[in-house]
Amino acid sequence: MAIDFQENIHTQRIYDPFFETHEIELGILRLDELHPVVSGNKWFKLKYNIGEAISKGYASMLTFGGAHSNHLAATAAAANAFGISCIGIVRGFHAKNNLTETLRACVNMGMELQFISRADYDQKEAPEFLNAICKQFPSAYIVPEGGNNENGRRGTEDIASFIQDGYTHVALSIGTGATFSGMRNAIPDTVEMLGFTAMKGGEYLEASIEESLKNPLANWKLITDYHFGGFAKHNAILIDFMNTFYDKFQIPLDMVYTSKMMYGIFDLIDKGYFQKGNKILCIHTGGLLGNHSVRHLLQYNSIS
Ligand SMILES: *Cc1c(COP(=O)(O)O)cnc(C)c1O
Numbered sequence: 001m002a003i004d005f006q007e008n009i010h011t012q013r014i015y016d017p018f019f020e021t022h023e024i025e026l027g028i029l030r031l032d033e034l035h036p037v038v039s040g041n042k043w044f045k046l047k048y049n050i051g052e053a054i055s056k057g058y059a060s061m062l063t064f065g066g067a068h069s070n071h072l073a074a075t076a077a078a079a080n081a082f083g084i085s086c087i088g089i090v091r092g093f094h095a096k097n098n099l100t101e102t103l104r105a106c107v108n109m110g111m112e113l114q115f116i117s118r119a120d121y122d123q124k125e126a127p128e129f130l131n132a133i134c135k136q137f138p139s140a141y142i143v144p145e146g147g148n149n150e151n152g153r154r155g156t157e158d159i160a161s162f163i164q165d166g167y168t169h170v171a172l173s174i175g176t177g178a179t180f181s182g183m184r185n186a187i188p189d190t191v192e193m194l195g196f197t198a199m200k201g202g203e204y205l206e207a208s209i210e211e212s213l214k215n216p217l218a219n220w221k222l223i224t225d226y227h228f229g230g231f232a233k234h235n236a237i238l239i240d241f242m243n244t245f246y247d248k249f250q251i252p253l254d255m256v257y258t259s260k261m262m263y264g265i266f267d268l269i270d271k272g273y274f275q276k277g278n279k280i281l282c283i284h285t286g287g288l289l290g291n292h293s294v295r296h297l298l299q300y301n302s303i304s
Contacts, residue, residue: 005034005043009162011281014249022269023276028251029162032258032286035077037105040286041179042074044155045147050082052151053141060085062133062140063147064124067095068102068232068256070287071146076111087112087137091121101292146176153212156182159283167191167281169274171265173198173257174222177205179285181212184220193220194268196261199231226264232256232290238263239297246300254287255294 011027019026031040038046053061061079065072065088072088079086088103088111090096095103096115103113123129124145133142143149156179163170170187174180174195184193197205202224210216228238234255242259246252253259265282268274291298 005038006162008033008035011162011164012251014251016248018266018269022274024269024274025279026265027164027167027279027281029159029281029283030251031159032252032284032288034286037077037109037289038074038081039070039288040284041156041159042071042147042286043078044159044182045071045152045178046074046078046143047155047158048151049141049143049147049149049155050078050084053084054082056141058084058141059139060087060137060141061143062087062089062137063143064089064091064121064145066091067100068290070102070256070290072111073102073105073109073289075143075147076106076109079111080109085110085112087114087140089121089124089133090115092116092118102289105289146178148176148178152178153182153185157186159183160186163187163281166279168278169194169280171196171261171280171282173261173283173285174202174205175199175257177209177212180220181209183283184209184218185212185214189215189219191219193218194223195220196223196226196264198227198257198260200227200229202227223264223268226260226267228260234294239294241266243299246298251284252288252291252300253284254290256290257287258282258284 011029013027034043061075061084063075067090075086088106090113093115160183169192171194172180174197180195202222206222228234238259241263242253253262262282
């Protein structure tokens with residue numbers, strides 16, 4: 001592929017007396033440093049989709065997302081970088097005349113937006129709906145919401161190749177579960193994978209993740225207690241954690257996904273979930289664009 005953002009990836013070990021006390025080692029895989037917009041796991045979910053779209057001669061990519069979707073922004077930036085056009089189907093009309101920062105970024109990168117009702121959006125996987133979309137955009141290669149298709153999961157399997165030996169646990173934040181499934185399929189079963197769901201009631205994802213796993217009984221667990229009230233919800237405790245974390249380690253976390261996972265990891269260490277000598281790798285999946293609504297509360301500029 002002509003453009004590869006992956007060269008910036010590295011693992012950063014972080015040190016703190018708290019980890020020493022518990023005899024835990026903690027590393028962070030910095031996928032957030034890939035690219036300011038096509039950051040983190042989104043690139044991995046898109047790369048084989050873009051590859052297929054281009055090799056099959058499609059002129060554009062079309063995908064789906066909400067008004068704050070990191071996936072829409074990443075698609076816009078990646079399509080832009082590869083020189084194909086793109087269309088974003090946006091859930092609901094609320095942001096149509098008052099674009100969110102994410103949607104404005106999409107438009108600036110050349111994405112054409114089409115707003116549809118929430119009821120229509122719920123039909124986005126139905127064959128009749130997709131047929132209508134194909135008729136309206138005949139030259140578009142269609143990627144489902146969140147990049148959650150076969151190509152998307154295959155791309156996230158590649159993240160595993162950046163994981164150094166010796167980790168006993170891998171922690172990852174979950175939206176659709178595509179990244180989690182792909183990585184679980186590629187990492188040895190001796191490593192326990194912990195998936196921190198970003199939304200309230202994340203237990204519902206268990207069945208669809210199982211379906212995407214080569215071995216549903218592989219060593220994995222969903223952790224559903226750290227949603228802070230729901231998807232993209234936050235409180236003073238979370239914001240304080242983000243600022244303190246940045247202060248200590250100079251690593252920016254996003255408010256929707258990675259801060260909640262990292263808070264959960266600290267809390268689980270505190271509660272004795274891990275054993276002495278465990279080595280935890282936390283995946284920094286990026287998403288820093290999502291901090292726009294809380295930027296006045298943060299002591300750091302997300303897009304570094
Ligand atoms: C989209 C996103 C996720 C969730 O990825 P899924 O594959 O949908 O589970 C996690 N972290 C960040 C920062 C994201 O933007």
